[in-house]
Amino acid sequence: MNLSKRQFMTYSAASVIAVSLGMPVGQVLALxxxxxxxxxxxxxxxxPVPGKVSLTTPxxxxxxxxxxxxxxxxxxxxxxxxxxxxxxxADGNPRPGVATFRFSPMSGEASATTRIRLAKTxxxxxxxxxxxxxxxxxxxxxxxTIGGCGG
Numbered sequence: 629m630n631l632s633k634r635q636f637m638t639y640s641a642a643s644v645i646a647v648s649l650g651m652p653v654g655q656v657l658a659l660x661x662x663x664x665x666x667x668x669x670x671x672x673x674x675x676p677v678p679g680k681v682s683l684t685t686p687x688x689x690x691x692x693x694x695x696x697x698x699x700x701x702x703x704x705x706x707x708x709x710x711x712x713x714x715x716x717x718a719d720g721n722p723r724p725g726v727a728t729f730r731f732s733p734m735s736g737e738a739s740a741t742t743r744i745r746l747a748k749t750x751x752x753x754x755x756x757x758x759x760x761x762x763x764x765x766x767x768x769x770x771x772x773t774i775g776g777c778g779g
Contacts, residue, residue: 663719663753670715670728670755676763681714681756683766692746692772699729701738701756701764710759711738720750746772 667676684698701711710733716726729740744752749771756764 660719663717663724666715666717666725667753667755670713670757671763674761674763676755676765678765680758680764681754681766683752683754683768685752685768685770687769688771688773689746690773692748694743695746695752695770695772696741696743697752698741699739699754699756699766703738703758705731705733705736705738707733708759710735712757712759714738714740714757715753715755716742716744717753717755718744718746718750719753721745721747726752746770748772 680702682700682702684700686695689695697716699714699716701714703709703711705711711731713731714729716728717724718726726744727740727742731738738756746752749769751767752770753765753767758764
C-alpha cells in the first residue's frame, strides 16, 4: 500500500489521538478512510482548496445531539458562476456523511443552516463544488462535552 505524505500524517495523527483516548486504532483509521472516500467520491478525486466556503460551528457543543452549523459559499450565483453543491462531513461519526446541499443560480445565495449530531469531539468538514468544477474546503473542530451518537 502506497501512502501519500498527507495520508501518512492523517493516519499518524489519528493513531495518536486514538491511543490517547483509549480507542482502537483500527476504528479511527476506518473512519478516516471513509471520510476521505466520501470526499474523493464528491470531488472526483480532485483536491479541494481552502477559500470561498465558510463553515460556522460552535467551538464547544454542550450536547452532541444537536450541534448548529451554517455553511456559506462566496459566489455571484449567476447562470455562469454558481455553487452546485456542498457536502458536509463529520469525520468522527460512525457514518461521516451528514448532508449534501444542492444549489442553482435560482437559489440567490449559497447558504444553509442545519443541526447535526456529533458522536464526540471531531472535525466538521464542508466541501463546495462550483459550477466551473473548482472545489473549496473548510474544516472546524467541534469539542463535544456530552456524547451525541452513543459517545
